[in-house]
Amino acid sequence: MNRASDGWIDWRELITMLIIVNVIVGTDMMPLVLFKLGKNATWTFPLIWGVLIIVPLLALHSLLKLYRNKGLIQIIYDLTGNYLGFILSGGLFLIVFNMLIRMSYNFVQETSDIFLDTTPDLELYLLLVGAAYFIAKYGFETLGRVSSLLFPYLVAVFIVFVALARVDFIYQFLYPLGGPGIEKIIKSSVVHIPLLMEFILVATFFPFVNNYKDYRRGVWGGLAVSIITISLLLMIYIVMFDYNELQVVSHPFNLLIRVTGISRFFMNFDAFFFGFWLMMVILRISFYLYLNTALFAYLLKIKEFEPLLLPFATLTILIGFIPENLIKNIRIFKQNIFWNNVWWLLLALPLLLWAIAYWKGEFKHEKG
Amino acid sequence: MRRVKLLLILLFLIILLTGCFDKSELEELAYVIVIGIDKGEVNGFEVTYQIGNPQVGSSDRVSAGKEPASEIITLTVPDLVTVRDLANISVSREVTYSHLKVIITGEELARSGEAFKLFDSVLRDEAIKHEVMLIVSKEKASEFIRGNEHELETRPHKHYDFMSRRWEETGLVPDATLLRFIPRTLDDAGLFLSTYATAKKGETIYGYEDQYLAGQVKKEGGNPIQMIGSAVLKEGRMIGTLNGEATKVVMLLRPQTVRRSMLASYADPLVKGQRIAARWMKTEPTRIKMNLSTDIPKIDVVVPIKMMILAIDSGIDYVEDLERQKILKDSIASSLERKSMEVIKKTQQEFKGDPFQWYLIARQQFWTLDEYKNYDWMKKYPRAETNVKYDIELTNFGRQFRPFNKEDIKD
Numbered sequence: 001m002n003r004a005s006d007g008w009i010d011w012r013e014l015i016t017m018l019i020i021v022n023v024i025v026g027t028d029m030m031p032l033v034l035f036k037l038g039k040n041a042t043w044t045f046p047l048i049w050g051v052l053i054i055v056p057l058l059a060l061h062s063l064l065k066l067y068r069n070k071g072l073i074q075i076i077y078d079l080t081g082n083y084l085g086f087i088l089s090g091g092l093f094l095i096v097f098n099m100l101i102r103m104s105y106n107f108v109q110e111t112s113d114i115f116l117d118t119t120p121d122l123e124l125y126l127l128l129v130g131a132a133y134f135i136a137k138y139g140f141e142t143l144g145r146v147s148s149l150l151f152p153y154l155v156a157v158f159i160v161f162v163a164l165a166r167v168d169f170i171y172q173f174l175y176p177l178g179g180p181g182i183e184k185i186i187k188s189s190v191v192h193i194p195l196l197m198e199f200i201l202v203a204t205f206f207p208f209v210n211n212y213k214d215y216r217r218g219v220w221g222g223l224a225v226s227i228i229t230i231s232l233l234l235m236i237y238i239v240m241f242d243y244n245e246l247q248v249v250s251h252p253f254n255l256l257i258r259v260t261g262i263s264r265f266f267m268n269f270d271a272f273f274f275g276f277w278l279m280m281v282i283l284r285i286s287f288y289l290y291l292n293t294a295l296f297a298y299l300l301k302i303k304e305f306e307p308l309l310l311p312f313a314t315l316t317i318l319i320g321f322i323p324e325n326l327i328k329n330i331r332i333f334k335q336n337i338f339w340n341n342v343w344w345l346l347l348a349l350p351l352l353l354w355a356i357a358y359w360k361g362e363f364k365h366e367k368g
Numbered sequence: 369m370r371r372v373k374l375l376l377i378l379l380f381l382i383i384l385l386t387g388c389f390d391k392s393e394l395e396e397l398a399y400v401i402v403i404g405i406d407k408g409e410v411n412g413f414e415v416t417y418q419i420g421n422p423q424v425g426s427s428d429r430v431s432a433g434k435e436p437a438s439e440i441i442t443l444t445v446p447d448l449v450t451v452r453d454l455a456n457i458s459v460s461r462e463v464t465y466s467h468l469k470v471i472i473t474g475e476e477l478a479r480s481g482e483a484f485k486l487f488d489s490v491l492r493d494e495a496i497k498h499e500v501m502l503i504v505s506k507e508k509a510s511e512f513i514r515g516n517e518h519e520l521e522t523r524p525h526k527h528y529d530f531m532s533r534r535w536e537e538t539g540l541v542p543d544a545t546l547l548r549f550i551p552r553t554l555d556d557a558g559l560f561l562s563t564y565a566t567a568k569k570g571e572t573i574y575g576y577e578d579q580y581l582a583g584q585v586k587k588e589g590g591n592p593i594q595m596i597g598s599a600v601l602k603e604g605r606m607i608g609t610l611n612g613e614a615t616k617v618v619m620l621l622r623p624q625t626v627r628r629s630m631l632a633s634y635a636d637p638l639v640k641g642q643r644i645a646a647r648w649m650k651t652e653p654t655r656i657k658m659n660l661s662t663d664i665p666k667i668d669v670v671v672p673i674k675m676m677i678l679a680i681d682s683g684i685d686y687v688e689d690l691e692r693q694k695i696l697k698d699s700i701a702s703s704l705e706r707k708s709m710e711v712i713k714k715t716q717q718e719f720k721g722d723p724f725q726w727y728l729i730a731r732q733q734f735w736t737l738d739e740y741k742n743y744d745w746m747k748k749y750p751r752a753e754t755n756v757k758y759d760i761e762l763t764n765f766g767r768q769f770r771p772f773n774k775e776d777i778k779d
Contacts, residue, residue, distance in 0.1 A: 039737055119389035135375055145372040146379070168547060170624065172728035178736040241498075241547075244554035259498050259547060268466060268497075279379050 008210045013144030014218030015225070016151040018198060021287045022226040024280045025195050026233040027253035028106050029330075031246065034234070037188035040243040041179025043235040045189040049196050050227040056347050057199065057223070059354035061216055064206050066362060072203035073298035079356045086299070088349065093295040095194075095342055096201065100288040102330070104129055105320040107281045114254045115274055125317050132286035133313040136293075137306065140208045143286060150279060157276045158229075162236065164260040164269070169239040193343045198287070199223050200346055204294055253277070289313060394422070398461035401438065401524040404509030405483060406474040408444045413477070413486065415451045416442040416510040418524050419459065420467070437522040442510045447489045469528045470501045471546075472509040472565075475599070475606065484553065484604030487546070498547035501532055504599035504606060506566035506583055515567025516593045531595070535563070539619045539630050540612040542598045553604050557727035557745040559719055560602075561618060564609055565595035581611045602721050610723075614711045620671050621708060621724045621756070623654050636682045637699035644686070644696070645679035656729045660743065665752040667726060669708075675700070676764035683772065687765045701758040708756040722749040 009017075034042045060072075067075050073092075077085035108124045116124065135143055179185060199219055209215040237252045240259065246252055257270040257277075293312050297305030323331075357363060404416035417440065424437040441458060445451040452463040473483045505512035518527035535541050542561035552560045569592070570583030581597040596612040610618065616630060629649045636642035652672045659666040675697075677686065686692045715723055727745045734740040 116389060123389065131379065134378065138371060138375070142372055142375065146375055149372065149376060150379075170728065172623070172731055173551070175728075175731040176734040176736055176740050178734075181736045181738065242551035242555060245550050255498065261499075282379065 008208055009141055009144035010210045011214040011217040011221070013141075013148045014202075014209060014214065015221045017144050017147035017283075017287065018202060018218065018222030019225050019229070020147050020151065020154065020280050021284045022196065022198050022222070023229045023233075024277075024284045026230040027251075027277060027280075028103070028110060029250060030192075030195065031234060031237060031252050032248075032250055034192065035237075035243055035246040037180070038185060039179045039247075040174060040238055041177065041185050042243070043174075043231045043238060044179075044185055045192065045234070046227040046231040048186060048189040049193050050223060052190065052193060052347065053196055053199065053223070056350040057219065060200060060203055060350035061219075062363075063350070063353055063357060064203060064215065065212050066357065068212070069207050071206045071298065072201070073295065075203075075353060079353055079360070089295065089299045091345065092201065092349075093292070093299050095197070095339075095345075096288060096292045096295055098339065099194075099197075100285070100292050101316055101320045103288065104132075104285050104316055105323070107285065108320070109325075110251050110254070111278070111281075114251060115271075122317075122321070125320060128282060128285060129289070129313050129317055131282045132289050133309060135282070135286040136290040136309050136313075139306065140205055140290060143283070143290060147283060150283070154276060154280065157273065161257070161260060161273060162232075165236060165240060165256060168259060169236075170242075171239055173239050173242045174235070191340075191343050194339075194346055196223070196226070197342075197346050199226075200350065201291060201295075204291060204298065289316070392462060392464075396461050398455075398459050398463045399467040399525075400463060400465055401467060402470045402472060402513055402528070403448065403465075403468060404442075404472040404474070404505075404513045405448070405477060405486060406508045406510055407477045407480065407482070412444055412446045413448075414442055414444050414508075414510060415448060416440060416472075416513050417451075417455060417459075417463070418513050419463070420524055424522060438524050440510075440513055448486055449489045449492070465496045467525060468496055468500055469525050470503055472503045472505050472512055473562075474509040474512075475504055475506050476508070478504045478562075478599060478601070478606035481603070481605030487550065496546075498545065498550075500546045501528065501563065502544040502546065502549055503563040503565050503595070506564070506570070507568055512565065512567045512593070517591050519591065535595075537629055539616045540596045542615055542619065544598070549601075552725075553601070555727070556603060557722075557730075558725055559600050559715070559721040559723040561598035561610065561615065561723050562601055562606075563595055564597045564599045565593060567593045579611055579613045581609055600719055600723065602719060608719055610711070610714075613707065614714070617704075617708050617711045618723050620650060620673070620704075621654060621669060621711075621726075623656055623725055623728055631678070634700045634703055636680075636684070637695050638684055638692075639682040642682035644677065644681065644700075646700070647676045647678055648673045649676075650674075656726060658726075658729055658733055660730065660733050660748075663748075663751075665730070665748050667752050667754045669754065669756045670759055671704075671708075671756070672759040672761070674761050674763045676766065677762065678766055693762055697760045697762060701760050704758045705756050708758075709754070712754050712756070716750045716752070720750045721746055 031042070034045055038045055063075055064070075067078070070078065073089045076088050079085075080088060104125070108121055108128060111124055111128070112119055112121055135146060199222065202219065206215060209218070233253075237246055237256065240256060241249070241252065249255055254270070257273040258268075260273075261269045289309060289312060293305050293308045296312070297303075297308060302308070398419045399422065400417050401420040402416075402418035404414075404418075406414040406416070408414050419439045419441075421435055421437050421439070424435060439459070441455065443451055443454055445454055452465075455463045477483050507515075516527075518524065521527040521530060532543070536543055541563040544560070544562040549560050549562070552558050564582045566583040568583060572586040573580070573584045580594075582594045585594050585596065587594065596615075598610045598615045598618075599606050600608045600610060616632075629647055631645065631647050633643040633645045636644050650671070650673050655670040655672070657668040677696075680686060684692065686696045715721065722745070726749070730743070730745050731740055734743065
C-alpha cells in the first residue's frame with residue numbers, strides 16, 4: 001500500500017545505514033555525559049542497552065510481521081485509534097525533531113571547535129544540513145545505497161585507526177572492572193537507551209524494505225555491530241586517556257585522532273579521519289531529517305512527504321541557532337522533563353502496542 | 369545508481385570546504401616547535417617560543433638564503449593561548465601549535481606547581497597534541513632553549529624527534545608526554561617522571577655511565593645541553609630528581625613491556641675494580657604480584673631481562689665456563705636488585721609516592737572504583753613491603769666468545 005515508488009532496500013543497505021547512523025554517537029559529545037556516570041566501566045553501557053532493547057524489538061518485529069505492509073505510525077494508529085494514536089505518534093515526532101536539532105547543532109559546534117575555528121556557524125550549519133538534505137531528497141533508498149557504498153571504506157578506516165592507536169594503550173586503565181558499582185552502571189545506562197532509538201524508529205520505514213526477513217536481518221545485525229563498535233570505541237578512549245580526563249574532555253574522538261599518527265612521518269593524521277567522520281555525520285543528519293519528515297507526514301496523514309524535507313531542513317537550522325552555546329543547547333533540548341522520560345517511553349511503546357494487539361486478538365486472527 | 373555516485377562525489381567534495389574560511393597557507397604560518405614556560409617577573413608567565421623555519425633543510429633552501437633555522441622569542445603573558453596573538457608583534461606569520469613537539473618548564477615554575485594550571489589551556493586548545501614531550505630544565509626554560517645549539521640537526525623539530533627516539537631505547541630519561549602526564553596527575557596515585565635537562569655546566573662528578581643528573585657529566589665539545597635523569601612530579605608539582613641510573617631502574621620496574629636496549633656496566637664479580645659492559649633488553653612485561661589484603665601492601669616484582677656481554681675488562685672467561693656464567697648472572701642480578709631497592713626506598717621515604725606505575729596493578733585488585741579510591745594507593749605505598757627479583761638470561765656474547773688472553777700477548 002505504501003510501497004515507495006522507486007524501489008526497496010535490502011538487508012545490506014539497511015544494516016550499513018543503521019550502523020553508520022548509530023555508531024557516530026560514540027564520537028560526539030555523548031561520551032562526556034556517559035563517562036561522568038560510568039567512569040571506567042562506561043564501555044559496558046552499550047552492551048546493557050543491547051540486552052534491554054531485545055524484548056521491545058522482538059515485540060515490535062512480531063507486530064510488523066503481522067501487519068506486513070504497514071510502518072510504525074500506521075500500526076500505532078490502527079491499534080490505539082485516532083486520539084491516542086495522534087498523541088503517541090506526535091510524541092515520537094517531537095522526540096526525533098528535538099534530537100535532530102540538538103544533534104545537528106552539536107556536530108556544527110564540534111566541527112567549528114576543533115577543525116574550523118573561525119568559520120561562521122551558519123555556514124557550517126548550512127553545509128551540513130544542506131548536504132544532508134540533498135541525500136534525503138532522493139529518498140530512503142538512496143540513503144541506503146550511499147551507506148552501503150561508503151561502508152567498506154569506513155570499516156577500513158576504522159581498522160587503520162585502531163591499529164594506529166593501539167601502541168599507546170594501557171589496558172590496566174579498564175580496572176577496577178566494576179567501575180562505580182554494578183547498580184550504578186545499570187541505573188545510569190538505562191536512562192541513556194534513547195541512543196539506540198534508531199533501531200526502534202526505523203520501523204517507520206518498514207514498507208521501504210524488501211521483506212520482513214530482510215528487515216529483521218538488517219535490524220538485528222545492525223544492532224549487534226553497533227553496540228559492539230560503540231563499546232569498543234569507549235574502551236579505546238579509556239585505555240588511551242583513563243577515565244579522569246574523559247570526564248572533562250568534550251570531544252574525546254577528536255583528541256584520539258590527534259594522538260594517532262604513522263610513525264613520525266605522518267604525525268598530523270587527524271584530517272584524514274575528519275573527512276570520513278564528516279561523511280558519517282552527514283548521513284546521520286540525513287537519516288534523522290528524513291525520519292523526522294516522515295513521522296510528521298504520517299502523523300498528519302500526508303501522502304507526499306518529500307516536499308516537506310526542505311522546510312524541515314530550514315526549520316532545523318533556524319531553531320538550532322536559538323541556543324547560545326553547546327551547554328545551553330543541551331540544557332534546552334536534553335535536560336528537560338520531556339526528554340528525561342523518553343527512555344522508558346521508547347522501551348514501553350512496542351510492548352504497549354504488542355499488548356493491545358494481543359488483547360484485541362490480532363495474533364489469533366493471523367493463525368486462523 | 370548514477371545519482372548515488374554523484375552524491376558520493378559531492379560528499380567527498382565537502383572535505384574541500386576546509387579551504388574556505390579557515391584556509392591557511394603553509395607559508396603564512398609560524399610553526400612553534402618548542403614552548404618554554406617560566407614564572408613571570410611580576411605576574412603571569414614568561415613564554416618562550418622557538419619557531420621553526422620550514423624552508424631550511426628543504427629543497428627550497430636556495431631562496432631562503434641565510435635565514436636561520438629557527439627564531440626564539442620570549443613574551444610575558446597570562447596563559448599559553450593568548451600569547452599566540454601577542455607574538456605577532458614581532459613574528460610576521462600566524463602562530464600555530466600544530467607541530468609543537470616539546471614543552472619545557474623551568475625548574476622554579478615546576479616546583480611552584482603552577483605549571484599544571486597552564487595545561488588546562490593546553491587541553492582546551494585543540495591544536496596541541498597529547499604526544500608533546502615534557503621537559504623540566506634546571507635553569508629558566510628560556511635560557512635552556514637559547515643554550516641548545518643543535519648544530520647537526522639545524523631544524524629544532526628534527527633534533528627533538530631524534531632525541532626522543534633515542535630516549536625510548538636508552539632509558540636514561542623517562543618517556544614523558546602529556547598523554548601520560550594528565551591521567552597520572554588526575555588519578556593522584558603515582559608520581560610522574562619528566563625529562564630533566566640543562567644547558568649549563570654544573571659541578572661535574574665522576575660516576576659510572578649512568579649515575580649522573582643533567583649538568584654533572586664531564587663533556588667536551590658538541591651541543592652544551594645535557595638531558596639525563598628525571599624530575600619527579602607529585603600532584604603536578606616537582607618535588608625532586610632522580611639520576612640516570614635511578615630513572616633506568618624505574619623504567620625497568622614499570623609493568624608495561626618496553627623493548628629497550630640499554631648499555632650498562634657492572635662490577636666484575638671475581639676481580640675487584642674491573643667492569644663488565646653489557647647490553648640488556650627487556651622483551652617481556654615485568655611480572656608484578658600484589659597482596660593488598662593487609663594494611664601494609666606486599667609487592668613482589670620479577671623483572672625478566674635478556675643480557676648480552678659486550679666487554680670483559682678483566683679478561684676472565686665468563687663465557688665458556690658455565691659456572692662462571694652463573695656467578696656473573698647472580699652478581700649482576702644482586703647488584704640490580706640492590707639498586708632497585710635503593711630507588712624504592714628513596715621513593716618511599718623521600719617522595720612518598722610510586723613512580724613505577726604499580727598503581728595500575730593495584731587497580732586490578734579491586735572490584736569498584738570506590739574501594740580503590742578508599743584504599744588510597746598514594747598513602748599506602750610508602751609503607752609497602754617490596755621484593756624485587758631480576759630474572760636474567762645471558763643470551764648473547766657478541767662476536768667473540770672468550771676474551772683475549774693477556775698472558776699470550778705479553779710473551
